[in-house]
Amino acid sequence: MKVFTAAQIYKADTFTIEKQQITSDALMERAATQIFNWMHVRMQGAPVKIHLFCGIGNNGGDGIALARHLFEHGYDIAVYVVKYSDKRSKDFLTNLDRLKDRKIWPIYMDADSDLPEIHPNDIIVDAIFGIGLNRTPDAWVAKIIQHLNTSKAFILSVDIPSGLFTDSVPEDKEAVIKANYVLSFQVPKLVFFLPETGIYVEQWEVLDIGLDAEFLMNEKTDFELISKNEVLQFYRPRTKYSHKGTYGHALIVGGSYGKMGAVILTSRAALKAGSGLVTAYVPECGYAILQTAIPEVMVLTNGKEAIEAIEFDMKPTVIGLGIGMGIHDKTVKALEHFLKANKLPLVLDADALNILSKNQDQMDFIPENSILTPHPKELERLVGKWKDDFEKLEKVRQFTDKRKVVIVVKGAHTITFFEGRGYINTTGNPGMATAGSGDALTGIITGLIAQGYSSLQAAIFGVYIHGKSGDISVENTGYQALIASDIIEGIGSAFLDLFKVPEERPDTSEKDG
Ligand SMILES: NC(=O)C1=CN([C@@H]2O[C@H](COP(=O)(O)OP(=O)(O)OC[C@H]3O[C@@H](n4cnc5c(N)ncnc54)[C@H](OP(=O)(O)O)[C@@H]3O)[C@@H](O)[C@H]2O)[C@@H](O)CC1
Numbered sequence: 001m002k003v004f005t006a007a008q009i010y011k012a013d014t015f016t017i018e019k020q021q022i023t024s025d026a027l028m029e030r031a032a033t034q035i036f037n038w039m040h041v042r043m044q045g046a047p048v049k050i051h052l053f054c055g056i057g058n059n060g061g062d063g064i065a066l067a068r069h070l071f072e073h074g075y076d077i078a079v080y081v082v083k084y085s086d087k088r089s090k091d092f093l094t095n096l097d098r099l100k101d102r103k104i105w106p107i108y109m110d111a112d113s114d115l116p117e118i119h120p121n122d123i124i125v126d127a128i129f130g131i132g133l134n135r136t137p138d139a140w141v142a143k144i145i146q147h148l149n150t151s152k153a154f155i156l157s158v159d160i161p162s163g164l165f166t167d168s169v170p171e172d173k174e175a176v177i178k179a180n181y182v183l184s185f186q187v188p189k190l191v192f193f194l195p196e197t198g199i200y201v202e203q204w205e206v207l208d209i210g211l212d213a214e215f216l217m218n219e220k221t222d223f224e225l226i227s228k229n230e231v232l233q234f235y236r237p238r239t240k241y242s243h244k245g246t247y248g249h250a251l252i253v254g255g256s257y258g259k260m261g262a263v264i265l266t267s268r269a270a271l272k273a274g275s276g277l278v279t280a281y282v283p284e285c286g287y288a289i290l291q292t293a294i295p296e297v298m299v300l301t302n303g304k305e306a307i308e309a310i311e312f313d314m315k316p317t318v319i320g321l322g323i324g325m326g327i328h329d330k331t332v333k334a335l336e337h338f339l340k341a342n343k344l345p346l347v348l349d350a351d352a353l354n355i356l357s358k359n360q361d362q363m364d365f366i367p368e369n370s371i372l373t374p375h376p377k378e379l380e381r382l383v384g385k386w387k388d389d390f391e392k393l394e395k396v397r398q399f400t401d402k403r404k405v406v407i408v409v410k411g412a413h414t415i416t417f418f419e420g421r422g423y424i425n426t427t428g429n430p431g432m433a434t435a436g437s438g439d440a441l442t443g444i445i446t447g448l449i450a451q452g453y454s455s456l457q458a459a460i461f462g463v464y465i466h467g468k469s470g471d472i473s474v475e476n477t478g479y480q481a482l483i484a485s486d487i488i489e490g491i492g493s494a495f496l497d498l499f500k501v502p503e504e505r506p507d508t509s510e511k512d513g
């Protein structure tokens with residue numbers, strides 16, 4: 001699913017109105033009706049107080065139109081108009097008149113108004129600002145927002161939490177609604193998925209308001225959301241007359257005294273992801289450990305307690321490099337020497353990234369289409385410090401463009417970057433913030449490349465499978481007890497899940513995993 005900017009959404013809006021020969025009011029009515037239906041299905045007429053806080057633009061107009069539907073179905077509502085500007089939109093005014101026709105009189109709020117009492121069991125509909133927000137809300141509006149945030153009532157935001165910009169981070173962190181649920185029109189917004197702004201969105205769902213399908217399909221976007229549908233498109237089935245050689249040979253280079261477990265995790269994950277053969281390349285102290293831990297994996301050694309040279313007499317399909325490798329001087333030299341001679345695409349992780357960050361001149365030797373999988377600290381060393389999430393994404397985009405590599409920016413929503421585009425993952429959970437989770441990911445991605453997936457596909461698919469496996473495993477362990485080995489054990493279930501028929505849903509909208 002594509003992720004549009006605010007400008008693109010306005011473009012889709014205009015295009016749709018022209019092509020479908022409808023009024024903007026009709027589109028607003030669709031939006032309000034969709035939200036009403038969503039609420040009505042869940043509330044079934046329950047006598048819960050619903051406070052609707054509406055702005056004076058089209059987001060407010062959605063709220064006002066929704067109030068009419070709720071009223072007509074007997075819901076107990078209170079409507080507030082937050083008058084932050086005199087420039088009321090046409091469709092807002094039309095809907096306000098319709099409300100007044102039904103003898104519903106909103107409470108107008110300005111800088112001097114008292115804050116209304118809200119009970120924790122009430123429901124708040126937040127329709128103050130939508131994607132039209134273009135500056136920080138005034139202090140008195142921020143006060144209302146804080147009042148709603150501290151009310152403990154369930155907050156349902158229309159389109160986007162009020163105070164959250166669509167394409168940048170908020171300056172005043174207190175002037176943003178913390179939504180329990182966001183019903184977003186047609187497309188999710190990038191800010192839902194970034195660490196600094198995702199905190200305002202507990203759950204989200206997209207509502208289809210019938211924006212022109214052709215426009216949505218043809219419009220190019222900088223970001224795409226990756227769910228099952230997207231990864232299924234490039235899944236490579238196995239064929240009857242294939243053999244283990246068909247599925248490649250992954251070489252996993254890493255390990256040092258005390259960090260051999262990382263290589264076990266990565267090698268195992270590469271096998272579980274389907275690599276035909278896996279060889280681990282470790283220092284001698286890891287030989288018995290590896291051979292005992294995973295009988296399916298072959299082992300090559302170099303150096304005693306750390307790798308001193310990376311040379312081998314075999315032809316791997318792909319090399320995963322850096323896990324648990326350490327940054328011993330001899331290892332640094334070995335990596336430099338190896339990079340200068342190597343032509344194979346690499347999956348670079350952990351200490352390989354740390355070494356490269358310190359020796360930027362060696363970056364020139366990273367082959368095109370290699371994959372880098374840094375965690376936040378490693379990423380900072382790689383691309384430099386950033387002031388906010390948007391600058392981070394820009395720096396990563398520039399780095400991937402310049403080096404022609406794939407970068408996997410790990411996080412709650414891992415984003416894979418390649419050729420100027422970001423692919424946002426939707427699987428995974430907080431239990432996966434655990435030792436060795438990244439080693440497992442490196443193994444999965446390496447294992448997929450071994451089988452012939454392109455670097456970009458392997459990164460996107462690998463991140464998806466890794467997260468899905470974590471989601472399946474956490475059902476049995478809970479967040480705290482989930483460990484990297486559980487994630488690896490779950491890889492098989494994650495693959496099987498790709499082909500499960502989705503459960504029937506009451507609506508057709510997409511949900512956050
Ligand atoms: N996607 C779609 O196709 C559909 C979208 N729909 C809905 O429309 C929503 C977008 O509506 P919108 O363009 O009227 O903007 P909205 O967010 O209501 O803001 C209103 C105005 O406030 C102003 N303003 C900005 N910041 C400010 C500040 N800090 N303090 C004070 N004022 C500030 C600014 O005007 P300005 O003063 O800059 O001229 C802005 O124009 C969208 O989120 C969705 O809910 C649906 O109806 C149907 C189809």
Ligand SMILES: [K+]
Pocket residue numbers: 059126127128129130157158159160161162
């Ligand atoms: K809103």
